[in-house]
Amino acid sequence: MRSDPKDYELVAPGSLQAAVGLLARSPGEWLPIAGGTDVMVQYAAGKLPSRKLVSIWNLAELRSIEVLANEIRLGAGCTYTNIREHGVIGREFPMLSSAARWTGGIANQNRGTLGGNIVNASPAADSLPALLAYDAELILISVRGERRLPYAGFHAGYKKTKLAPDELIRAVCLPRRFSGYVCHARKVGSRNAQAISKVCMAALGRVAGQTVEDVHIAVGSVAPVPLRLSETELMLRGKVINESLVSAAKKMAVAEIRPIDDIRSTAKYRAAVTGNLVAEFLNLLSADGKA
Amino acid sequence: MSSSGEDRSKSEISFTVNGEQKTVLAFPMERLLDVLRLQLGLTGAKEGCGEGECGSCSLLMDGTLVNSCLVPALQAQGASIVTIEGLDASAGSQRLQEAFLECGGAQCGICTPGMILAASHLLNKNPRPTLEEIKEGLSGNLCRCTGYLQIFEAIATAAGRETAASS
Numbered sequence: 194m195r196s197d198p199k200d201y202e203l204v205a206p207g208s209l210q211a212a213v214g215l216l217a218r219s220p221g222e223w224l225p226i227a228g229g230t231d232v233m234v235q236y237a238a239g240k241l242p243s244r245k246l247v248s249i250w251n252l253a254e255l256r257s258i259e260v261l262a263n264e265i266r267l268g269a270g271c272t273y274t275n276i277r278e279h280g281v282i283g284r285e286f287p288m289l290s291s292a293a294r295w296t297g298g299i300a301n302q303n304r305g306t307l308g309g310n311i312v313n314a315s316p317a318a319d320s321l322p323a324l325l326a327y328d329a330e331l332i333l334i335s336v337r338g339e340r341r342l343p344y345a346g347f348h349a350g351y352k353k354t355k356l357a358p359d360e361l362i363r364a365v366c367l368p369r370r371f372s373g374y375v376c377h378a379r380k381v382g383s384r385n386a387q388a389i390s391k392v393c394m395a396a397l398g399r400v401a402g403q404t405v406e407d408v409h410i411a412v413g414s415v416a417p418v419p420l421r422l423s424e425t426e427l428m429l430r431g432k433v434i435n436e437s438l439v440s441a442a443k444k445m446a447v448a449e450i451r452p453i454d455d456i457r458s459t460a461k462y463r464a465a466v467t468g469n470l471v472a473e474f475l476n477l478l479s480a481d482g483k484a
Numbered sequence: 485m486s487s488s489g490e491d492r493s494k495s496e497i498s499f500t501v502n503g504e505q506k507t508v509l510a511f512p513m514e515r516l517l518d519v520l521r522l523q524l525g526l527t528g529a530k531e532g533c534g535e536g537e538c539g540s541c542s543l544l545m546d547g548t549l550v551n552s553c554l555v556p557a558l559q560a561q562g563a564s565i566v567t568i569e570g571l572d573a574s575a576g577s578q579r580l581q582e583a584f585l586e587c588g589g590a591q592c593g594i595c596t597p598g599m600i601l602a603a604s605h606l607l608n609k610n611p612r613p614t615l616e617e618i619k620e621g622l623s624g625n626l627c628r629c630t631g632y633l634q635i636f637e638a639i640a641t642a643a644g645r646e647t648a649a650s651s
Contacts (some may be wrong), residue, residue, distance in 0.1 A: 203512035298624015
């Protein structure tokens with residue numbers, strides 16, 4: 194049932210410090226809302242977990258994109274449009290740019306934020322495999338201070354994260370060490386815009402000749418959380434790409450995921466597509482080694 | 485006027501709509517869509533899905549396209565909002581609306597205000613979009629009548645005219 198606005202409180206503290214101050218006074222009571230592209234949908238369906246909301250939309254401290262020598266620090270309040278329009282992100286982190294382009298339509302890209310996408314913790318979110326593949330780190334902030342942790346492992350389970358009740362994501366850090374890598378991102382869904390993925394993948398790698406030097410493969414929509422295929426990666430490192438390696442990688446990738454049947458797809462289809470996407474990526478990597 | 489508990493939990497929210505300064509008394513979590521339609525009588529923005537999928541409630545907020553069903557009223561504080569009712573003024577949007585008429589870009593009309601606002605947003609950023617760019621710019625706006633081709637053609641036509649006019 195639709196929610197009645199008179200039952201809900203919404204405040205806009207106007208600064209990051211004031212927002213985390215409010216969270217600290219009664220941890221877990223206030224639900225942060227940025228562009229509302231997830232929260233307002235749950236609100237419309239009468240499914241919001243809280244009746245007290247704190248607006249963090251457009252807080253200047255969360256909107257900056259800092260290009261440092263060794264990393265890019267993206268404010269958690271940056272929208273998909275901000276990401277799409279940023280030149281350095283487009284050049285050095287093209288899979289994140291692509292994911293931003295695939296998310297929702299233009300109006301949702303103008304309002305949806307990267308931090309919101311992470312905290313909403315949907316296993317089907319398009320931008321999250323890219324963050325995993327690029328070894329992103331998160332800076333979390335509360336009145337207790339800031340802490341920095343790898344994004345891998347941030348999702349503790351389906352829709353569960355390591356964010357403490359008094360914390361916000363302040364920034365997402367992307368290490369600038371993937372130039373020269375082959376990148377391959379794919380969204381498999383009913384249509385690109387406004388459709389949630391059946392399977393999405395972000396993978397990057399580097400070969401010397403046909404030998405895999407480094408490889409990162411991340412997938413979404415095939416497990417309770419966005420996933421790095423760590424065992425497949427480990428198996429691939431140092432090996433020569435050939436048909437039997439590709440076939441072994443497909444099998445191992447399928448063994449690592451936990452896909453389900455739901456309204457968008459079936460476990461069987463998702464497993465087959467995951468294997469095929471891994472094979473497609475390895476073939477691109479191999480072609481790069483021959484070029 | 486009675487001062488009920490309801491009124492006390494409402495907030496005064498000020499913004500400009502189509503160039504006019506407005507102050508409304510609304511619950512902070514009221515949807516901007518409802519405030520515009522029910523309090524200000526601006527019924528150009530339609531409610532389709534109510535969950536940010538269909539684009540029929542599109543409007544421009546500080547120059548960017550948003551779905552007003554997903555904007556809590558409080559977040560409109562201080563914003564500059566343009567609805568379809570306010571788009572008439574510029575020459576570019578006149579051409580866009582004429583092109584929709586010429587090309588059959590409007591049928592039942594529910595999606596049309598959103599389509600025109602999304603098109604206007606696209607042309608502001610990219611005055612000469614390719615067909616692919618037009619499709620992407622409108623990908624968040626659904627139409628159940630036209631099959632889209634007439635809408636794409638209308639935007640291409642308007643863009644062509646803008647190009648001709650500016651050269």
